[in-house]
Amino acid sequence: MPHGSMRLILLLPLLLATGCQNDETVAAYGGGTGLWQLIEIDGKTFPARATLGFPEPGRIAGAAPCNAYSGPMTAPYPWFDAGDIAVTRRACPELAAETAFFDALTSMTLAEIAGDTLILSTPDGREMVFTRSQP
Template identity: 55%
Template sequence: MFRFFAALLPVFFVSACFPDESISGFVEPTAEYHLVEIDGVPFNAIATISFPEAGKVEGQAPCNRYFAEQTAPYPWFGLDGIGATRMACENLSAETVFFAALEEMMLAEASGDTLILSNTDGREMVFVAR
């Protein structure tokens, strides 16, 4: 048993040498970013995004909590396996707009308390940490 763990030890050390290259490594892990606009239009529902640990994304859409993985190296952005709770509310149309835009984002720019997600078609989501 000891030989098994001794053989795995170098793997653990090597993996610890590589920093998180996803957006999680470039933002404050305790920050919660609130969506303020999509494509220059104010977003009047509540939607958030946060990056609590390497490659992890979670947040609150207008109706539901969601989670996903983000493995692209910064400044690239892309979510894999978006999962969400399935509750209905009066802001379901805003949630549809939010998720549709979020899935299209390809680039991230984190500067101070502002996070901008964008794509090559000129679409943009602006978030501010609170």
Template identity: 50%
Template structure:
């Protein structure tokens, strides 16, 4: 019996490795999340997030679209390899603030139509699902 268990454990571990443990599996996928505020200040210049597939995040800042890897299991939030287009627009300063805040976030919470990103320093980004 112990020999069978020893053979079964690696097979179970391989099956588990293929599961999505990022925010996409916990309600973030299938929505367009529109930025509402950063640190309780309204963010009215327009930005959004999407979770197009397991382990990926994409979106649109005030000027440029972006994509990145989502590396941490829910409820943690860590993005890596962020790539954005490089168009200029009047809201470029607001876009810089948006990307800086996004890269500083460490946790994600998805609750119905609301998505909240936060970090241990007390900063927070609030998003709502688009209609």
């Protein structure tokens, strides 16, 4: 076996192992820096404060109008899947806005980042628009 082929055989398992650990979610494609502030749902200005962040590979977290939340995010970009979200249980006057936020967030299936704008959407036309918050 030629010497160069032996090096490739030895490096291939290492390359495959490191490739499997790369973050392929929206965080790795520009979403991971900073916090995203929700500005509208389905074309209407969102009346409360809600954020979305990507604190580490494979995770989302943020603040809804009343509660903090977190969950897994393993769908490869441009897909988005926020299905199993853990939420704190604090009541507040903005519970209706919080319910609307989580209903929308858990239905989103696609993500698109353009500069300081993050758009989450569904094939049937629902949409959440976020803007990158300044640190």
